[in-house]
Amino acid sequence: MREDDPTHYEGLVSAWFSDPTCLTWCEGSGLDDVARAFGADLAAAESLSFEDAQLEQYNADIPGLLPSLVAGMIGDWTLVVEPNGCEGARPEVLKALSAQGRAVNVLLNGGRYDRLSYAAAGRLLAVRLTSSPSGSDRLPGDADAVIDAVGTDDVIGLQAAALLAAEHITGARLTEEWLLGGGLTRLLVENPLPDDIVPDQLRDHRVLNRPEVRAILDDLSPGKAASIRYLMTEAVVQGSQLSHPAVAEALEFLRGDDDAIRRREVRRQVALLRDEVSREPGPDWTPRRAAVKVLLDALGDDLTESADAVAGHAYMGHLADDQKALVVIMKRCLQRIGRTAP
Numbered sequence: 001m002r003e004d005d006p007t008h009y010e011g012l013v014s015a016w017f018s019d020p021t022c023l024t025w026c027e028g029s030g031l032d033d034v035a036r037a038f039g040a041d042l043a044a045a046e047s048l049s050f051e052d053a054q055l056e057q058y059n060a061d062i063p064g065l066l067p068s069l070v071a072g073m074i075g076d077w078t079l080v081v082e083p084n085g086c087e088g089a090r091p092e093v094l095k096a097l098s099a100q101g102r103a104v105n106v107l108l109n110g111g112r113y114d115r116l117s118y119a120a121a122g123r124l125l126a127v128r129l130t131s132s133p134s135g136s137d138r139l140p141g142d143a144d145a146v147i148d149a150v151g152t153d154d155v156i157g158l159q160a161a162a163l164l165a166a167e168h169i170t171g172a173r174l175t176e177e178w179l180l181g182g183g184l185t186r187l188l189v190e191n192p193l194p195d196d197i198v199p200d201q202l203r204d205h206r207v208l209n210r211p212e213v214r215a216i217l218d219d220l221s222p223g224k225a226a227s228i229r230y231l232m233t234e235a236v237v238q239g240s241q242l243s244h245p246a247v248a249e250a251l252e253f254l255r256g257d258d259d260a261i262r263r264r265e266v267r268r269q270v271a272l273l274r275d276e277v278s279r280e281p282g283p284d285w286t287p288r289r290a291a292v293k294v295l296l297d298a299l300g301d302d303l304t305e306s307a308d309a310v311a312g313h314a315y316m317g318h319l320a321d322d323q324k325a326l327v328v329i330m331k332r333c334l335q336r337i338g339r340t341a342p
Contacts, residue, residue, distance in 0.1 A: 024088030028101030
């Protein structure tokens with residue numbers, strides 16, 4: 001068998017990775033760094049093979065509820081394998097793991113969304129969907145060419161190629177013996193790293209120049225929850241092209257008022273609008289109906305609960321680019337506030 005023959009990895013994929021699996025190689029990072037990046041407690045670590053961790057994960061009452069991983073050395077790299085997990089594919093984790101070197105991730109999730117990611121010196125440099133041609137963010141060396149050599153309809157072949165491409169970057173060959181060996185350490189992901197407030201793809205977005213957005217980002221605190229709720233609601237309403245006097249009054253109220261009596265009256269008016277919109281012809285879900293739902297969420301009595309409800313119902317499929325960016329960033333601001341609140 002030639003060194004670059006994908007047959008080796010096709011066998012591994014068929015035998016062990018038919019279910020979703022996430023593999024992350026990190027250079028210059030030990031188990032302490034892995035535990036910190038994945039949000040695991042190293043004190044609770046135990047010896048376990050990948051096979052046993054896989055059985056444990058898929059036999060759990062709720063698979064994936066408390067994600068587990070196994071980690072061990074492979075060449076000069078630490079390799080982390082997550083059965084039915086995806087923490088290692090997150091930009092935040094890859095940036096943390098690559099702080100002292102490089103990190104490579106292969107996410108095997110059924111074909112269309114399989115991808116290979118590469119980070120170095122604390123920066124995410126490339127993310128490649130295996131089912132799509134290579135783009136402007138090139139993987140190191142000939143890793144892209146390894147994936148491009150496989151037909152896009154060959155799912156197992158593409159997954160094997162992604163693993164072979166990772167080997168080209170790391171110089172370390174994954175084997176069945178490694179997966180089944182007794183030298184692996186099992187960890188539970190208990191406290192994952194929070195999402196970056198501004199994801200990499202939005203770090204230069206013009207919405208960040210809006211004064212009200214900058215005011216939130218520059219001093220993120222629980223006191224900003226009302227402003228975050230307002231901006232998310234406004235974006236959804238604008239994106240739905242929902243125009244009505246009750247909508248304008250609701251947005252005006254959310255921008256600065258907090259009078260309980262007026263809140264009830266504004267909510268009553270929006271509820272009437274909801275009934276009106278529900279009688280419009282068309283499918284049960286439309287952008288206008290979704291926007292009215294978000295408005296009612298925003299007018300809830302409890303600030304935290306209403307802001308969380310807005311974030312949960314702020315559907316973005318129909319929004320313009322600026323509105324989508326705003327909702328994504330504001331949702332992450334709200335999540336960060338929730339993590340830091342006493």
